[in-house]
Amino acid sequence: MPPVLRAPFVVEFPFTRSLGPVQSAFLTGLRERTVLGVRTVDGRVLVPPVEYDPVTADEIRDLVEVGATGTVTTWAWNEDPRPRQPLATPFAWVLVRLDGADTSLLHVLDAPGPDAVRTGMRVRARWAAERTGAITDIACFEPYEGEPAGPARPHSGRFPEPVTGIVAPARLDYTCTPGRAQSRHLAALEGRRTVGERCPSCRKVYVPPRGACPTCGVATEEQVEVGPRGTVTTFCIVNIKAKGLDIEVPYVYAHIALDGAGLALHGRIGGIPYDEVRMGLRVEPVWREGSRHPDHYRPSGEPDADYDTYKELL
Amino acid sequence: MTGPAGRGTTSRAHGRDIAVVAFAQTRHTRRTDDMSEVEMLMPVLHQVLSQTGLRTGDVGFTCSGSSDYLAGRAFSFTMALDGVGAWPPISESHVEMDGAWALYEAWVKLLTGESDTALVYAYGKSSPGELRDVLTRQLDPYYTAPLWPDSVALAALQAQALIDAGEADEPELAGVAARSRRDAAANPHAQLQGEVPRGRHLVRPLRVSDCPPIGDGAAAVVLAAGDRARELCERPAWIRGMDHRIEAHGLGVRDLTRSPSTRLAAEHAGLFERPVDTAELHAPFTSQELVLRRSLDLDARVRVNPSGGALAANPVMAAGLIRIGEAASRIHSGESDRALAHATSGPCLQHNLVAVLEGEAHAG
Ligand SMILES: [Zn+2]
Numbered sequence: 055m056p057p058v059l060r061a062p063f064v065v066e067f068p069f070t071r072s073l074g075p076v077q078s079a080f081l082t083g084l085r086e087r088t089v090l091g092v093r094t095v096d097g098r099v100l101v102p103p104v105e106y107d108p109v110t111a112d113e114i115r116d117l118v119e120v121g122a123t124g125t126v127t128t129w130a131w132n133e134d135p136r137p138r139q140p141l142a143t144p145f146a147w148v149l150v151r152l153d154g155a156d157t158s159l160l161h162v163l164d165a166p167g168p169d170a171v172r173t174g175m176r177v178r179a180r181w182a183a184e185r186t187g188a189i190t191d192i193a194c195f196e197p198y199e200g201e202p203a204g205p206a207r208p209h210s211g212r213f214p215e216p217v218t219g220i221v222a223p224a225r226l227d228y229t230c231t232p233g234r235a236q237s238r239h240l241a242a243l244e245g246r247r248t249v250g251e252r253c254p255s256c257r258k259v260y261v262p263p264r265g266a267c268p269t270c271g272v273a274t275e276e277q278v279e280v281g282p283r284g285t286v287t288t289f290c291i292v293n294i295k296a297k298g299l300d301i302e303v304p305y306v307y308a309h310i311a312l313d314g315a316g317l318a319l320h321g322r323i324g325g326i327p328y329d330e331v332r333m334g335l336r337v338e339p340v341w342r343e344g345s346r347h348p349d350h351y352r353p354s355g356e357p358d359a360d361y362d363t364y365k366e367l368l
Numbered sequence: 369m370t371g372p373a374g375r376g377t378t379s380r381a382h383g384r385d386i387a388v389v390a391f392a393q394t395r396h397t398r399r400t401d402d403m404s405e406v407e408m409l410m411p412v413l414h415q416v417l418s419q420t421g422l423r424t425g426d427v428g429f430t431c432s433g434s435s436d437y438l439a440g441r442a443f444s445f446t447m448a449l450d451g452v453g454a455w456p457p458i459s460e461s462h463v464e465m466d467g468a469w470a471l472y473e474a475w476v477k478l479l480t481g482e483s484d485t486a487l488v489y490a491y492g493k494s495s496p497g498e499l500r501d502v503l504t505r506q507l508d509p510y511y512t513a514p515l516w517p518d519s520v521a522l523a524a525l526q527a528q529a530l531i532d533a534g535e536a537d538e539p540e541l542a543g544v545a546a547r548s549r550r551d552a553a554a555n556p557h558a559q560l561q562g563e564v565p566r567g568r569h570l571v572r573p574l575r576v577s578d579c580p581p582i583g584d585g586a587a588a589v590v591l592a593a594g595d596r597a598r599e600l601c602e603r604p605a606w607i608r609g610m611d612h613r614i615e616a617h618g619l620g621v622r623d624l625t626r627s628p629s630t631r632l633a634a635e636h637a638g639l640f641e642r643p644v645d646t647a648e649l650h651a652p653f654t655s656q657e658l659v660l661r662r663s664l665d666l667d668a669r670v671r672v673n674p675s676g677g678a679l680a681a682n683p684v685m686a687a688g689l690i691r692i693g694e695a696a697s698r699i700h701s702g703e704s705d706r707a708l709a710h711a712t713s714g715p716c717l718q719h720n721l722v723a724v725l726e727g728e729a730h731a732g
Contacts, residue, residue: 058401058402060401063440063496065440069509071509071510073510077510081510100618100621101620102510102511102618102620104618108616108618108621127529127620128525128526128528128529128532128624129525129528130521130524130525130527130528130571130572130573130574131524131569131571131572132521132571132572133569133571133572136500136501136516136518138501138516139515139516139517140515140516147517147521147522147524147525147571149525149619149620151620157618157620157621158619158620159511159620160511160512160515160517160525160619160620161515162515168572173528173532188514189510189511189512189514189515190514190515220510222509222510222513222514224505224513226437226440226497226498226501226502226505227497227498227501228440228496228497229496229497230440230496231401231402231496232404233402233403233404233405233406233407234402234403234404234407235404235407236404237402264404264406264447264450265404265406265407265410265450266406266407266410266450266451267450267453268449268450268453268454268455269453269455269456270453271410271413271424271450271451271452271453271454272410272414272453273407273410
């Protein structure tokens with residue numbers, strides 16, 4: 055069993071999301087230091103606002119302005135803030151019922167410690183210095199001793215240059231490990247050998263192996279060295295240059311059945327004009343120093359393979 | 369013979385009786401670095417099938433539950449399909465959720481009469497990522513997710529709401545943790561067993577012992593209809609009813625001290641027709657068990673989470689299916705005659721599924 059391989063893997067995406075009329079008014083309002091809610095069919099004021107009544111599912115558009123001050127309805131002290139959370143120092147997660155609202159908003163409270171926080175305490179929004187129309191325009195809440203604001207007042211929801219969309223960046227960090235079958239395969243590649251695994255039931259040799267025969271649903275354990283030479287079973291001509299890929303177009307991308315393998319893997323074909331690549335062409339891998347995988351495959355100089363020898367591997 | 373026939377149950381209303389006839393799960397662990405998802409899952413599939421003597425080709429319908437966000441990879445469930453032998457083509461479906469909902473889909477499929485057997489499986493490897501961060505991505509992306517409130521933080525808000533309402537205190541939470549981990553000592557699959565120190569506050573008021581372990585694991589269940597179930601299992605766990613209900617996403621709209629969706633699902637699943645003797649509740653946090661017990665009117669006569677529950681092992685996406693499997697196993701073994709199984713999804717018990725399982729009375 056080779057040692058467990060590990061590789062960092064980052065999934066990062068800036069989700070661009072469009073806002074409906076209610077969310078647009080709410081987030082634009084935050085940019086203007088104005089907190090808006092929406093009135094439900096039964097007269098309750100929801101903050102943050104939604105577009106459909108949670109009880110009746112009716113469309114609701116009746117916007118109102120509530121206070122930027124409110125009351126903590128529940129809280130949780132966070133001693134160890136995580137990297138992307140709003141405050142880097144210990145803080146309280148809070149649900150805050152803003153003055154004039156009937157529901158609570160989730161946010162964070164800047165307080166010296168858990169003893170300074172209690173349900174029922176009065177708080178007010180601390181606005182971010184730079185505001186873009188996002189929930190983080192409220193930097194956090196802070197303790198506040200003043201009088202409550204009055205009831206919710208009607209608001210048109212209209213602002214100059216309304217925010218109509220947000221970009222929500224998200225990043226998750228993973229440490230990937232390939233599992234037993236792929237680890238064995240990757241370890242062999244280090245010695246420039248391609249190793250597949252044979253299904254004990256149907257005898258097919260899988261390369262690269264994933265640890266299971268998808269036909270029989272059983273573990274593949276028996277190691278089988280395949281190649282290094284193989285046969286082009288099918289191919290396509292790529293005419294579009296991929297971003298960050300240093301390969302001149304057009305080039306050929308092919309399915310290659312390595313000798314002894316029960317299915318074809320894929321690779322680039324080089325060392326031959328793109329329009330001379332054909333089914334049945336015999337190829338061999340070309341390794342580049344320091345790379346775990348063959349860079350490409352080139353003609354081996356052998357006569358073409360007979361169609362019958364690879365027709366099951368198409 | 370005083371079987372349940374003619375008692376008028378929810379699944380009987382659909383004209384067919386469906387049962388859980390087999391259940392298997394991994395020994396859940398903190399990490400499975402040396403195994404891919406399919407390598408972790410495959411032994412469980414083999415176990416559950418061997419209990420029934422079925423081969424993959426014999427199964428009428430296959431449904432799985434898992435999440436791309438755990439794997440960090442799109443369409444990750446397709447890799448796991450290698451483990452069931454999906455060639456020649458099988459009738460297959462997937463939910464990007466806990467496997468309990470995959471089981472729900474399979475149950476509906478069997479109720480339609482389109483097949484007589486179903487294989488349901490679920491798996492989750494939490495170890496490659498930071499689970500608390502990963503789960504923030506299921507939150508509303510406009511108002512909530514940009515603040516990155518993690519799963520423990522949200523559960524802690526719910527726990528404090530319960531404490532403020534006078535319905536729990538820290539010792540009571542600790543009691544739930546201690547009972548769960550004590551019971552888990554008899555469960556060879558549990559990740560945490562026996563005495564576990566309460567630990568420091570992770571997010572106050574929740575301490576380490578109030579929170580589930582993070583781990584990797586998989587589970588699988590076989591369902592069968594009518595006489596087929598009797599052929600495959602000595603004492604099938606008949607699904608008398610199953611339902612799932614969801615609440616508003618906004619936490620501030622909900623009363624976090626109650627779980628009305630669980631209550632409603634339980635009513636529709638027929639829970640309150642007769643008492644249950646066992647309840648497997650998917651409560652990853654101690655405070656959530658208290659919320660669920662109260663919403664379901666479970667009193668001291670009901671054995672709650674004899675497996676140790678999600679506090680002993682919480683492989684995300686499989687933990688709910690495991691609750692159904694554990695409840696069914698106790699019926700298979702005769703330790704239970706009528707059991708409740710519950711699964712949850714989303715922050716602070718947002719979405720809840722309830723199944724009621726029964727064994728037929730022993731002959732003689
Ligand atoms: Zn095979």
